[in-house]
Structures are given as structure tokens and as C-alpha cells.
Amino acid sequence: DQQVKQNSPSLSVQEGRISILNCDYTNSMFDYFLWYKKYPAEGPTFLISISSIKDKNEDGRFTVFLNKSAKHLSLHIVPSQPGDSAVYFCAASAMKYGGSQGNLIFGKGTKLSVKP
Amino acid sequence: GAGVSQSPRYKVAKRGQDVALRCDPISGHVSLFWYQQALGQGPEFLTYFQNEAQLDKSGLPSDRFFAERPEGSVSTLKIQRTQQEDSAVYLCASSSNGGAYSGETQYFGPGTRLLVL
Numbered sequence: 001d002q003q004v005k006q007n008s009p010s011l012s013v014q015e016g017r018i019s020i021l022n023c024d025y026t027n028s029m030f031d032y033f034l035w036y037k038k039y040p041a042e043g044p045t046f047l048i049s050i051s052s053i054k055d056k057n058e059d060g061r062f063t064v065f066l067n068k069s070a071k072h073l074s075l076h077i078v079p080s081q082p083g084d085s086a087v088y089f090c091a092a093s094a095m096k097y098g099g100s101q102g103n104l105i106f107g108k109g110t111k112l113s114v115k116p
Numbered sequence: 117g118a119g120v121s122q123s124p125r126y127k128v129a130k131r132g133q134d135v136a137l138r139c140d141p142i143s144g145h146v147s148l149f150w151y152q153q154a155l156g157q158g159p160e161f162l163t164y165f166q167n168e169a170q171l172d173k174s175g176l177p178s179d180r181f182f183a184e185r186p187e188g189s190v191s192t193l194k195i196q197r198t199q200q201e202d203s204a205v206y207l208c209a210s211s212s213n214g215g216a217y218s219g220e221t222q223y224f225g226p227g228t229r230l231l232v233l
Contacts (some may be wrong), residue, residue, distance in 0.1 A: 003142065004158075032220075036224070041226075041229075042226055042227075043120070043122075043207055043224035043225050043226045043227050044159070044207070044224045045224070046221050046222075046223060046224075049221060066144030077138075089158050089159075091158075096172075101147075101211065101222075102164075102172075102173070103149055103151075103161035103172070103222040104149075104151075104159070104161065104165055104209075104222060105161070106159050107158050107159070108156070108157055108158050109158055
């Protein structure tokens with residue numbers, strides 16, 4: 001039973017356009033959400049995060065939106081660049097261990113290809 | 117270095133062999149996590165340390181898997197009598213522990229790719 005779902009295994013976008021990656025979750029206890037980017041043969045690299053008390057967080061070309069009522073979050077990349085081509089993982093966690101952040105639950109990832 | 121490091125980067129083991137995977141977290145990070153990533157999947161949680169204390173080992177798939185962090189910094193994940201289904205990438209992540217507030221980012225190492233033949 002997947003608690004974090006990324007229903008699109010792949011996405012292809014033209015350079016300069018917007019990339020929108022989606023993620024759904026089922027556990028209402030999740031209070032912190034993150035996006036990681038992964039290149040082949042490397043570990044996941046942190047990209048951007050959002051706390052459940054917010055509905056939007058922006059960092060340069062990257063914006064994450066959180067819709068708690070729909071249990072849905074999305075990552076917007078604009079403008080998309082060829083170097084953004086990678087696998088993007090959505091992850092979520094809940095407070096655990098006496099008040100600290102617990103382990104991350106990951107989706108299966110979406111492979112983004114940005115074409116020049 | 118500034119980031120999380122892991123060694124070896126690649127390991128080939130014969131079925132039944134024991135392996136040990138090492139993780140050096142970011143200096144000063146209290147929390148350390150181990151994850152297992154199978155091909156085409158997202159990472160899955162194995163175990164968690166807060167300093168030297170192993171607070172959660174609920175994700176370890178069998179008693180052949182053992183992890184330790186004796187001095188609260190470097191951690192070792194040991195797999196005894198490896199099986200083919202243990203083939204995966206093993207990722208280590210660390211985070212600073214800010215206490216009771218939401219939002220502690222975990223930073224990952226490059227992983228160890230284990231292949232059991």
C-alpha cells in the first residue's frame with residue numbers, strides 16, 4: 001500500500017517551458033514534504049521542501065505547491081533547462097522519535113526529460 | 117568533505133558472503149538513516165540512529181541485516197549470508213536534529229550498489 005504516489009513514470013518537456021511533476025499521498029499525519037532530484041549513479045539531491053502549514057514554497061526556478069485537502073503536491077520548474085533532466089522523487093515524513101522528523105516515505109519517481 | 121560519503125561505491129558479493137557498508141555523515145549531524153533502493157523504485161527506509169542510539173529498525177528486512185553507529189558518527193550496515201534479493205543500492209542520509217520543529221532535511225550520500233551473484 002503506497003503512501004506516496006507519483007503516477008507519471010516519465011515526463012518530456014521542451015526547453016524553456018514549464019515542467020509540472022505531481023505527487024499524491026494518503027497519510028494525513030505527513031507534515032513535511034520534499035522533492036529530490038537524482039542523476040544516475042548518484043544519491044538523491046535535495047531540491048526543495050514544504051511544511052504542511054504552508055501551501056507554497058518558492059526557490060528560484062522551483063516552486064512546490066501543497067493542497068492538503070486533496071493530499072496533493074506538485075513541483076513546478078520554470079523555465080525548464082536540459083540540465084534539469086533527471087529522476088525526481090517526492091518524499092514525505094511525519095514527526096516521530098519524540099519530536100524529531102521521522103524517516104522519509106518516497107514515491108517511485110518521475111523521469112523528466114527536457115529537450116533542447 | 118562537506119557531504120555524506122559512503123564506501124565502497126560498488127560491491128559484488130557471492131551468495132552467502134557477509135558484507136559491510138560504511139557511511140560517514142555530515143559532521144555534527146545527529147540523525148542518520150539507512151535506505152534501500154531497488155531498481156525502478158524509490159528508496160525504502162531500513163533503520164534510524166539518533167547519535168549512537170538505534171531508535172528504529174522496523175525497516176530491516178530480516179535478521180541478516182544489522183546496523184551500528186557506536187560513537188554517534190560513522191555508521192556501518194552489515195548484511196550476513198547475502199542473498200540475491202539483497203541486490204540494491206544502499207543509501208545513507210543524515211540530518212541535523214533541531215528538536216521539536218517540523219522540517220529537517222535529510223542529505224543523502226552517493227550510495228553503495230550491491231550486487232549479489
